Amino acid sequence: MNIAGLIVEYNPFHNGHAYHFTEAKKLAQADAVIAVMSGDFLQRGEPAIVSKWARTEMALQVGVDLVLELPVAYAVQPAEWFAYGAVALLEATGVTTHLCFGSEAGALDVLQPLAERLADESAELQAQVAEELATGASYPAAYAAAAARVCAAEGCGGLDAAAARAMLEQPNNSLGLHYMIALRRLGSGITPLTLRRLAADYRDAAPRDAAIASATAVRNLLAHSGLTAAVPYLPASTADIMAREFAAGRGPITWESFAQPLFHRLLLCSPEELAEHHEMTEGLEHRIKKLLPKLKEPTVEHLLQQLKTKRYTHTKLQRMLFHVLLQSPSGTMFRTALSGGPGYLRVLGFSSTGRELLKRMKKTASLPIVTRAAELNHPHLSLDIQASGIYANGMANRSTSELMRDYRQPPIQL
């Protein structure tokens, strides 16, 4: 029995995701699909447009069989830790046979040897990354350059340094590489498969195709032109779920939904207190305090615009602000604390096939399967619950049931 694993955010689920889902299932000849999905906050440090529960429904509606939550401790992290957490969850199911991901390269022939080389060379690689960072490069750029250099030195994959670097600077190649490094580090038997990303680049601001638009483009349409404008790019089930969530005042959620608590904390904390947050590095605390009085408006968007430099990517800065919002002390989510891997398999939803999978997993899984948050006491799970509470507290229609939903909500069943 082939079980395909996908690593997703579905923010929101759109036609491009539906295409990827169908093709991945075909490619893996899969009988069932497991999606590891970020919860309410995403890798780039942003809140999701609607809650993890609504996005779980979207995934189940189009045929995903089992949705597992990527703990926020891994979900809002640089690519390597995001990838490590997600792949470790798939491995821990004990049933996943294939990992399918989209990439700009569309083939494993170059990524595979790179992954093999890099998985074993962490000390040398880290030294090269540090060297690149010292030139003022952002972390992703430094990593791509260092990885390319390490590889080209030994001629792996037949690429020279410039070609390897150009390839790794494409975000889905980079994520894919980290998935494969994680598989190798975990000694996993899961087979990686890749699909060339279709039509829309994730960074496209506007749709390029009649039915396929990037999630960014879909969110822009939602923000500026409303749900109707986005409908052509969404499965009908997604559109219905979004309409319901918006009507109930549970979305759309953006960073501005958290402007009041974020600025509250930025106003109250001294630079020294700000510096105690995860990812608040290299004097960013002083830059923030100096910028606050100069912002044209006290919005998160203006703050991010003013903070951005070559060295600090928008993504890095958003993640840092997320850690201020969540009051994550540096240390809590620190990388060494993550290397032990996730501690549980949190089930957000399942189909009837998913129910059968869960039965099998009772025997095969190497981590506890959690269907209610109250069942397990784990620091990462407490963090997930806090993050979801904070998220619900940003809804236009605040309600106790939403603030506490993580404690009460059983998995969504289709």
Place this chain on the structure above:
Amino acid sequence: MNIAGLIVEYNPFHNGHAYHFTEAKKLAQADAVIAVMSGDFLQRGEPAIVSKWARTEMALQVGVDLVLELPVAYAVQPAEWFAYGAVALLEATGVTTHLCFGSEAGALDVLQPLAERLADESAELQAQVAEELATGASYPAAYAAAAARVCAAEGCGGLDAAAARAMLEQPNNSLGLHYMIALRRLGSGITPLTLRRLAADYRDAAPRDAAIASATAVRNLLAHSGLTAAVPYLPASTADIMAREFAAGRGPITWESFAQPLFHRLLLCSPEELAEHHEMTEGLEHRIKKLLPKLKEPTVEHLLQQLKTKRYTHTKLQRMLFHVLLQSPSGTMFRTALSGGPGYLRVLGFSSTGRELLKRMKKTASLPIVTRAAELNHPHLSLDIQASGIYANGMANRSTSELMRDYRQPPIQL
């Protein structure tokens, strides 16, 4: 030259305040009036309906000559520290000759001997207060009972314990008593004067008189029936200022304006972290965490309703929530830290007569006179600035200029 001092909140300034102002000026035969006014957060732990700047304008418009800010470290405190801070500021001006306050008693013949007796008996009094608290009484009730008992034992003022207690349970008598105790402790030469409170009790929810309503009644009208309904009880200048503030999205401010950041913090903090806030005493942190999932709605009003018991007055609980909002660690505002008295005279506004007073005060004042927040580095002033930033962050129309107003705003001049 007679200079009358008033201790006020003006939330908002209404006809009852105007009457008190006129009568006080007459009674003191005063050439000028100084008001010590709470800033954006008030003694009962509530935010003011409009900012301290708008309320300063109201005060100047009806004839107050100089408005000084009572630092938030004293303003949001039980009666004894509120009174001590305010009286110490008047004393520090070096020009105040009279202190006029309203009281239910309307005469000093009973309050004066009580004050003399209590000012010197803090050890015995505190022991009696502790004994009353142990029976489950609230602090104000325990203080009234203990003070009455201490006094009656020595027959001061000719009242028996029951009569003294009944008198002290009236809130303005209690405040007045604390003003006089403070005068005595400070060795002040300021003469106290009292006026009987007219018509409206501060706790009245609805107006009792054609032109005089309590501030509570005025705020209820504003909240439920709009500004027009409140106009009969307000000087025209107050009504104009309120209309302008509301139109600009700077009011009305209520506790619900801070529901998101307050619940944010309540969701994130463990009971142990909550217990580190000022006034979070005797296991209240556990009660809050247990109540959160049971609230009908996540509003501050529902939370306060559910938290209230005989022991914990609404006022005590509101102040505690304010300290959570301001992240005041226990210690910061602790009573012993306040006994040194205020550290500055912060000028919020002045009339032309007030300008002359300020000139005199350059020679007479025993504390630095601050007209711009950036002039002085003092922990209480930092707290005032933080409190005002947090307050502005709760406005419907959030703006950088309001968040930073305390740094930039010179005193209001009329």
